[in-house]
Amino acid sequence: MIESAKVPRSSQRREQTHREIVRCAQVLADEHGLDGFTMDELAEAVGVSRRTLFNYVPSKIDAVLGADIPAEPEPFTTFRLGGPTGDLVADIRLAGANVLRLHETDAQEIARFRRLLRNEPRLAKAVYERLERIVDILTDAIIEREAKAIDVFAARVIASITLCLFHIAMDEFMADSSIHVADHFLRAFDNAATLFN
Known part of the structure; x- marks a missing residue:
C-alpha cells in the first residue's frame, strides 16, 4: 500500500x-x-x-x-477495447469528452498556443505531424475494436472528424471558458451527429 x-x-x-x-x-x-x-x-x-x-x-x-505522443489515457484504452457501451459512435463521444476532462484547460494557454502556431511555422509543421500520428493511432484503435466491421478508409474518416471536433471545442472554449472544454466537445459532436444522420 x-x-x-x-x-x-x-x-x-x-x-x-x-x-x-x-x-x-x-x-x-x-x-x-x-x-x-x-x-x-x-x-x-x-x-x-x-x-x-x-x-x-x-x-x-x-x-x-x-x-510527443502522450501515454494512452484510460478512457482511450477503454474505447480501444470496445467500451464503455460497445457502440462505436457513442464510445468515441464518451472517450473524447473523458480524455478532455483528464486535464485542466486554460483558455489563455490555448490562445497563446494558437498564437505560437500562427507565428512559428516550425511549430505548426511539428503539430501537423503529431496530429497525423494521432489520426493514425485513433484509426488503428477503431479498426482494432471493430475488427472486420469497418474498413480503414471509414475508420480514418471517423478519426479525422473526431480531431476536427476537438479543434472546434477548443475554439468554443476560448470564446466561453465558463463551460468545460469537454462539454463544448460534446455539443460539437452532437451537432455533427445530427447533421450526418
Whole structure:
C-alpha cells in the first residue's frame, strides 16, 4: 500500500515539472519567438538544471509542444477495447469528452498556443505531424475494436472528424471558458451527429 502511494507522487511530480517546462517554454516563445531564448534560459525559468531539462525534453520544439505522443489515457484504452457501451459512435463521444476532462484547460494557454502556431511555422509543421500520428493511432484503435466491421478508409474518416471536433471545442472554449472544454466537445459532436444522420 505504501509502495503504491509513492509511485503516483513521483509520477505526479514528474508530470508537474513537465507541465512547467511546457508552460515556461510557451511563454518564452510567445514573448521572444522560438529562436529568442536558449535552453539555458528555459532551464532557469523552470528552476531546473540544463541536464534535468534535457531529461524531460530533447529539443526546444519538444519543450514548447510537450510530450510527443502522450501515454494512452484510460478512457482511450477503454474505447480501444470496445467500451464503455460497445457502440462505436457513442464510445468515441464518451472517450473524447473523458480524455478532455483528464486535464485542466486554460483558455489563455490555448490562445497563446494558437498564437505560437500562427507565428512559428516550425511549430505548426511539428503539430501537423503529431496530429497525423494521432489520426493514425485513433484509426488503428477503431479498426482494432471493430475488427472486420469497418474498413480503414471509414475508420480514418471517423478519426479525422473526431480531431476536427476537438479543434472546434477548443475554439468554443476560448470564446466561453465558463463551460468545460469537454462539454463544448460534446455539443460539437452532437451537432455533427445530427447533421450526418
